[in-house]
Amino acid sequence: MSQSWPWALLLLLGAYHGLNPAMGWLFALALGLQEKRRSAVIGALFPIALGHALAIAAAVLVLDFARNILSLGVLKWAVAAIIAAMGIYRLLRASHPRGAGMRVGGRELIEWSFLMASAHGAGLMLIPVLLARPTLGMHHSRSLPMEGSMSSNLRVLLLATLVHTGAMLVVAGILAIVFFELYDKIGLRILRRTWLNFDFLWAVALLIAAVAVLFL
Amino acid sequence: MLFKADPTFYPSPKLAAQAPAEKLAYVAALNANGGNKRDALAVVNVDSQSKEYSSVVGQVDMPHAGDELHHFGWNACSSALCPYAPHPHVERRYLIVPGLRSSRIHVLDTKPDPEKPKIVKVIEPQSVHERTGYSRPHTVHCGPDGIYLSALGSPGGDGPGGIFALDHDNFEPLGRWEVERGPQHFGYDFAWHLGYDIAVTSEWGTPNMVENGVNPELLLAGKYGHNLHIWDLRKRRHLQSLDLGPEQQMVLELRPAHDPTKAYGFVGVVTSLKDLSSSIWLWHKTEGTSNGKFEIKKVIEIPAEAADPAQLPPLLQGFKAVPPLLTDINLSVDDRFLYASCWGTGEMRQYDVRDPFNPKLVGSVHIGGIVRHAPHPVNPKRPLNGGPQMVELSRDGRRVFFTNSLYAAWDKQFYSEGIDGWMVKLDVAPEGGIQFDPKFFVEFGELRPHQVRLQGGDASSDFYCYP
Numbered sequence: 001m002s003q004s005w006p007w008a009l010l011l012l013l014g015a016y017h018g019l020n021p022a023m024g025w026l027f028a029l030a031l032g033l034q035e036k037r038r039s040a041v042i043g044a045l046f047p048i049a050l051g052h053a054l055a056i057a058a059a060v061l062v063l064d065f066a067r068n069i070l071s072l073g074v075l076k077w078a079v080a081a082i083i084a085a086m087g088i089y090r091l092l093r094a095s096h097p098r099g100a101g102m103r104v105g106g107r108e109l110i111e112w113s114f115l116m117a118s119a120h121g122a123g124l125m126l127i128p129v130l131l132a133r134p135t136l137g138m139h140h141s142r143s144l145p146m147e148g149s150m151s152s153n154l155r156v157l158l159l160a161t162l163v164h165t166g167a168m169l170v171v172a173g174i175l176a177i178v179f180f181e182l183y184d185k186i187g188l189r190i191l192r193r194t195w196l197n198f199d200f201l202w203a204v205a206l207l208i209a210a211v212a213v214l215f216l
Numbered sequence: 217m218l219f220k221a222d223p224t225f226y227p228s229p230k231l232a233a234q235a236p237a238e239k240l241a242y243v244a245a246l247n248a249n250g251g252n253k254r255d256a257l258a259v260v261n262v263d264s265q266s267k268e269y270s271s272v273v274g275q276v277d278m279p280h281a282g283d284e285l286h287h288f289g290w291n292a293c294s295s296a297l298c299p300y301a302p303h304p305h306v307e308r309r310y311l312i313v314p315g316l317r318s319s320r321i322h323v324l325d326t327k328p329d330p331e332k333p334k335i336v337k338v339i340e341p342q343s344v345h346e347r348t349g350y351s352r353p354h355t356v357h358c359g360p361d362g363i364y365l366s367a368l369g370s371p372g373g374d375g376p377g378g379i380f381a382l383d384h385d386n387f388e389p390l391g392r393w394e395v396e397r398g399p400q401h402f403g404y405d406f407a408w409h410l411g412y413d414i415a416v417t418s419e420w421g422t423p424n425m426v427e428n429g430v431n432p433e434l435l436l437a438g439k440y441g442h443n444l445h446i447w448d449l450r451k452r453r454h455l456q457s458l459d460l461g462p463e464q465q466m467v468l469e470l471r472p473a474h475d476p477t478k479a480y481g482f483v484g485v486v487t488s489l490k491d492l493s494s495s496i497w498l499w500h501k502t503e504g505t506s507n508g509k510f511e512i513k514k515v516i517e518i519p520a521e522a523a524d525p526a527q528l529p530p531l532l533q534g535f536k537a538v539p540p541l542l543t544d545i546n547l548s549v550d551d552r553f554l555y556a557s558c559w560g561t562g563e564m565r566q567y568d569v570r571d572p573f574n575p576k577l578v579g580s581v582h583i584g585g586i587v588r589h590a591p592h593p594v595n596p597k598r599p600l601n602g603g604p605q606m607v608e609l610s611r612d613g614r615r616v617f618f619t620n621s622l623y624a625a626w627d628k629q630f631y632s633e634g635i636d637g638w639m640v641k642l643d644v645a646p647e648g649g650i651q652f653d654p655k656f657f658v659e660f661g662e663l664r665p666h667q668v669r670l671q672g673g674d675a676s677s678d679f680y681c682y683p
Contacts, residue, residue, distance in 0.1 A: 026299040026302065029682075030298075030681055030682055034411050036477070093385060098301070100450070101300060101449060101450040102300065102411050103413045187227070188227035188228065191221070192226065194220075195297075195304050196220060197217065197220070197305040199303075199305065200305070
């Protein structure tokens with residue numbers, strides 16, 4: 001198998017997160033519509049992407065730390081259990097942050113996006129990909145994961161975060177700006193019919209991820 | 217949980233105004249006969265194509281007597297699409313129906329059979345009292361992050377009134393909403409400007425001031441509510457009081473602009489001590505910075521009508537006039553028409569409020585009234601009692617429904633012969649003008665109808681986050 005598949009998967013997951021209206025593009029659009037300025041849409045997208053990246057990076061750093069103190073076998077089971085628990089929780093109860101609103105500054109958007117991505121287990125969803133050996137081969141050291149130097153592992157993981165978030169930002173940005181420009185003509189009519197239950201899909205994706213971890 | 221967004225949720229008022237016509241109306245109905253007589257939620261067929269049009273097709277009796285059903289609302293609505301706390305896959309399915317006198321809150325499921333809702337949960341008064349510190353729940357609104365209710369006062373019947381929330385999923389009371397209430401003491405209605413993170417609350421009186429009827433001494437001394445309060449919706453803190461003046465008594469229904477980019481709204485005042493007129497005021501954010509303050513201004517005044525004291529109830533005889541008693545107002549989803557219920561004079565008015573600072577009277581019908589007793593076209597010879605009261609509009613703004621009962625203890629003071637409950641419908645011409653639908657006249661037997669909610673949503677049920 002080509003060693004580039006984890007990168008493709010990271011990009012796809014990024015695009016998937018970007019597509020989810022609950023991850024930020026819709027918020028950026030709403031803020032732009034409220035202010036009646038395209039620059040408000042763009043101004044909101046970057047803090048949202050940063051918050052998302054921080055949530056992913058947090059999961060990635062915890063994973064990197066855990067891998068240094070746990071054997072890969074134990075780690076897989078622990079990660080699978082956590083992801084599965086998150087998936088089941090998301091199936092049972094669709095929670096959302098309280099106390100948010102429409103008058104938010106950059107810092108609040110970062111916090112909101114961080115919480116939203118964390119609460120949805122966005123970082124957890126990437127772990128199977130990051131745990132996979134080929135992913136770690138991406139830094140071309142050709143060493144086995146447990147032998148790779150910490151700093152180079154970390155560099156790969158952070159690069160993975162950036163790639164993922166970049167894909168998320170591009171998809172979210174296109175959606176937010178297209179809807180902003182066409183709002184007077186098409187409004188959000190399409191959203192009513194196409195807003196699939198991403199919470200449900202995410203819960204399923206997490207459960208799949210949990211199983212995938214065990215088969216790595 | 218749904219796989220696609222609930223089809224009754226609309227991101228914007230513009231899209232909501234294109235919603236299909238409702239087929240059913242839910243009506244809170246009071247039994248004022250005392251004893252073991254229970255209040256009910258009535259289901260009325262409003263589908264003009266149906267054989268059962270203009271009739272009560274279902275009725276759910278409450279489990280206990282003495283609730284005084286009044287206002288009620290949906291568990292979820294278009295605010296579920298708000299971008300900061302989206303959960304579009306919950307369903308507009310449950311009606312949250314509080315007893316204003318008992319403080320008991322009923323949850324009715326309308327899904328299996330919309331004509332025969334089922335009571336699926338009852339929150340007992342003790343639970344409301346203990347968890348929130350409030351009693352006498354009034355307005356119900358479905359918010360972006362929970363179900364909110366206003367309350368008139370404390371369990372003992374004094375103030376302060378305020379707001380509390382119910383959990384979205386299990387409907388359990390979550391506690392008092394206000395973190396810092398400032399000078400606010402009276403409660404009644406509440407509304408939001410979601411685009412500005414602003415909440416607005418209005419003032420009636422404490423339970424002890426209203427439950428035995430309007431108290432003339434308190435009224436003449438200007439002791440009922442005459443303020444509007446502006447709140448930071450996120451921080452749950454009081455920001456500003458807007459005093460309408462002590463002669464303006466009872467500041468009731470709040471109707472904010474549906475467009476979330478507009479920070480203005482209308483509030484109705486029942487009576488002025490100066491001349492018994494009723495009035496409608498416009499609250500609006502002053503232009504400029506996003507931290508701008510709110511101001512309030514009277515934009516409509518409806519005068520009292522001279523009357524022979526012999527035709528007036530004792531409370532009004534000394535005034536030789538019948539006051540309009542503006543008890544409800546409603547604003548169309550497109551923010552174009554404002555409706556005003558004059559319960560005393562028996563008149564429903566329609567104003568064009570495209571320029572909210574300069575409303576224009578564009579329509580009026582008469583029905584009931586303390587002196588007028590105007591008939592309905594269905595039977596032009598039959599005098600009617602009660603008057604236009606709770607008014608609700610279809611989302612497209614083409615149909616207006618209203619009922620004639622206010623509040624048991626107050627009904628008695630103004631309509632001493634008692635009130636025979638009715639519900640009527642007006643058809644609205646696209647450019648303004650209203651007339652009765654001669655085929656729609658619903659009677660409720662021994663029940664008195666109060667608030668109307670339309671299936672799928674109406675002009676006061678939903679808040680929006682997109683213009």
